[in-house]
Amino acid sequence: MSPTKKAVWGWAMYDWANSAFAVTIMSGFFPVFFKQYWSAGVDVNLSTARLGVGNAVAGMLVALAAPVLGAVADRGSARKRFLAFFAYLGVVSSLSLFFVGQGQWILAATVYVLGVIGFSGSIVFYDAMLPVVADENEVDVVSSLGYSMGYLGGGLLFLINVLMVMMPHRFGLADAGQAVQVGFFTVGLWWGGFTLFILFWVPEPSAPKSDATPSGIWIGGFAQLKATFKRIRHMKTVFLFLCAYWLYIDGVDTIIRMAVDYGMSIGFAANDLLLALLITQFVGFPAALVFGRLGKRWGPRRGIYIAIGVYAAATCFGVTMTRKEEFYILAIIIGLVQGGIQALSRSYYARLIPADKPAEFYGFYNMLGKFAVIIGPLLVGGAGLLMRHVLMPDNPTAADMARVGSQAARWSIASVLILFVAGAVLLYFVDEEKGRAQAARLEG
Incomplete structure (x- = not known):
């Protein structure tokens, strides 16, 4: 079945739907609420480590399941x-955060982990449906359309939620804390409602008759997974790209998930950080579309390199910033490339894999992305705790603790720079033409 505009828009609307969770919960309110409400009174570096562990657990669970689920699907x-x-x-996890009480950081982390599993697990199959709605000539543009719709949709709901937090009485709410809780609930409603577009508008190719029974599906899926492991071991191009992607997307995802927490750790106000995140969303909407056109004109690999370079520079800038205006500048810089590097990585990978096994190969793609999320947050949290221990004087005063906490946070975010550099080096050795040839031989 040839791609249709209805299918393309139905597919892109899922990014519009799930980005509400990515922005309002993962990047925005959850880090703030976790630190100020569910982990109230705890040292900032300890709460950062707890948040990092939560992200890591969710990433590990999805990473282990993704390849099997992709093969079965x-x-x-x-x-x-x-x-x-x-x-x-x-959706259910997002709605449930509304009911978690103050100080219940373990329950909050558990519900959050389930939400991240739902978000990340669904992305495996969303990505695998990209070849269904876009041919090779349009895959960069369509992939970027998805991310741009995500920035716009997620940004619109986040704008409403930020206004609720800043002016709770205008919305009939008692205070900012209640506004955040209601914000969690609105994410569930938004995500659940707009998911219906992809379910009803996007077609799905029929399964082979031999796979029609449930037992045949699972047995065949595990056999296919085993075969894919063997294929990837001998597909040097795919293997190199996945390793490069693993490293640089680790840096991207870690910054997405930990930026607000980092800003709070170095002393910025929560409202200023939420405003910066909102800026990133609305800058990211047109920027992702531009990157799609650049990928079509110059090639996605060159676009990925541009984005990695910008991220590396932004990381260095973030380590030294001291004023909230600098955080706003950083938000604009990140917004220019965040959607682009994600979209072009996804579409570049589509060129390297067999056309008849997208979910299976995207399972591995997302598996590495999630394993990267395991390393990144742990790296940030662990580096912060280590440097806090190294820098803290004996018998510290309150001023010493605040100063050392800020310095340790800066060292922790600086560690992400290593991942961008290593990913760029490995990407240099990826041979796209060889990858296309290998993928063509494995089709059928």
Whole structure:
């Protein structure tokens, strides 16, 4: 079935739907609320470490499951069913955060982990549906359209939620804390409602008749997974790209998830940080579309390199900033490239894999992305705790603790720079033409 505009828009609307969770909860309110409400009174570096562990646990669970689920979904033509399961797991988790009480950081972290599993798990199948709605000539543009819709949709809901926090009485709410809790609830409603577009508008290729029974689907899926492990070991181009992606997307995802927490650790006000995040969303909407056009004109690899360079420079800038205006500048810089590097990585990978096994290969793609999320937050949290121990004087005063906490946070975010440099070096050795040839031989 040839791609249609309705299918393209239905596919892109899922980014509009799930980005509400990514922005309002993962990047925005959850880090703030976790530090100020669920972990109130705890040292800033300890709360950062707790948040890092939560992200790492969620990433590990999704990473272990993604390749198996991708293989099974390909065999059973069940991508939309799996997407719906994980999406609505995330929806229920988002709604549930509304009911978690003050000081219940373990329960909050558990519900959050389930939400991240739902979000990340659904992305495996969302990405695998990209080749269904876009051919090779349009894959960069369509991939970027998805991210741009995510920035716009996530940004619009986040704008409403930020206004609720800043002016709670205008919305009939008691205070900013209640506004944040209601914000969690609105994410669940938004995500659940707009997911219906991809479920109803995007077609799914039929499964082979031999895979029609449930047992055949799972047995065939595990056999296909085993075969894919063997293929990837001998597909040097795919293997190198996945290693490069693993490193640089680790830096991207870690900054997305930990930026607000970092800003709070070095003394910025929560409202200023939420405003900066909002700026990133609305800058990211047109920037992602521009990157899609650049990828089509110059090639996605060159666009990825541009984005990595900007991220490396932004990381260095972030380590030295001291004023909130600098955080706003950083938000603009990140917004220019965040959607672009994600979109072009996804579309570049589509050129390197067999066309008839997208969910299976995107399972590995997302697996590495999630394993990267395990390393990044732990790196940031661990580096902060280590430097706090090294820098803290004996018998510290309150001023010493605040100063050392800020310095340790800066060292922790600086560690992310290593990942961008290493990823760029590995990407240099990826041979796209060889990858296309290998993928063509494995089709069928």
